[in-house]
Every structure is written in C-alpha cells, then in structure tokens.
Amino acid sequence: MPKFVWDVSFRMIDHVSLGVRRLDISTSFYELVLGSLGYTKLVVRPRTVGFGKRYAEVWINSRPQMKSVETDSGAHLCLRAGSPEQVEAFHRAALANGGADDGPPAPREHDAADQTFYSAFVRDPDGNRIEAVCFVGAPPP
Numbered sequence: 442m443p444k445f446v447w448d449v450s451f452r453m454i455d456h457v458s459l460g461v462r463r464l465d466i467s468t469s470f471y472e473l474v475l476g477s478l479g480y481t482k483l484v485v486r487p488r489t490v491g492f493g494k495r496y497a498e499v500w501i502n503s504r505p506q507m508k509s510v511e512t513d514s515g516a517h518l519c520l521r522a523g524s525p526e527q528v529e530a531f532h533r534a535a536l537a538n539g540g541a542d543d544g545p546p547a548p549r550e551h552d553a554a555d556q557t558f559y560s561a562f563v564r565d566p567d568g569n570r571i572e573a574v575c576f577v578g579a580p581p582p
Contacts, residue, residue, distance in 0.1 A: 460504035510568030517570035531573035535563035
C-alpha cells in the first residue's frame with residue numbers, strides 16, 4: 442500500500458485512451474491541439490503517449506491495423522477550455538494539423554437555463570471526435 446494517495450475524489454474519470462494508426466503523426470497533432478488547452482506531452486512509451494496538465498489524462502495508443510473511426514460511432518472526448526479564445530485556438534490548431542471540422546466554434550445550449558457553453562468539435566487524423574468547451578454565464582456544474 443502506498444504511503445501517500447492523491448485525493449482525486451472530485452474526479453469521476455481518471456483518463457481516456459484513443460486508438461491511432463500512426464503514433465508519430467498523432468503525437469504531433471495532439472501536441473499542438475491539446476497544447477492550445479494547456480496540456481503537454483508527459484509520457485512517451487514505444488506504443489503510447491500521454492498528455493495532461495499535471496499527470497497524463499489523455500493517452501493515444503498505437504493501433505496500426507485500426508480502421509478509421511466511423512463518423513456515427515457516437516463516441517467523443519470533450520475537454521474543458523478556459524475561454525472561448527482557447528476553444529477557437531483548439532479548433533484552428535486541429536484544422537491546421539490534419540484534423541477535420543466537425544462543428545465550428547459557437548455558443549450551444551446547455552441543460553441549465555442560466556448557462557450556455559461555447560464549444561468546437563473536430564476529428565483527429567483517424568476520425569476520433571474531440572470537443573473543447575467552456576461555460577459562459579453561471580459557473581459550470
């Protein structure tokens with residue numbers, strides 16, 4: 442048993458992993474795209490790379506035989522941005538580095554009446570759907 446355990450009780454999800462066909466291309470893509478949200482490359486292993494702010498929360502894993510992700514798979518990764526400007530930088534970085542637009546930066550409705558959020562959706566070079574979002578108005582839940 443470790444003597445010290447981080448208190449992460451405020452988190453529901455520890456990390457996510459995305460399969461990619463070309464780890465080298467995807468590492469460059471994610472360095473720039475996630476970098477726009479304050480993430481850095483923290484862990485590099487032969488078949489996986491981890492990005493995060495303090496520890497690796499987003500992993501890309503080499504899956505060379507993987508087919509492109511179907512556009513109607515229903516899965517997507519959503520990351521919090523600090524401002525609408527960060528959302529826009531995320532979107533620009535994705536499009537400039539091999540990603541595809543899947544919903545331009547714009548305000549969108551939220552479940553709470555006093556909140557809206559500003560988000561953008563992109564597809565990485567393998568078709569994984571990624572979103573950046575920030576809340577405008579009342580504090581996020």
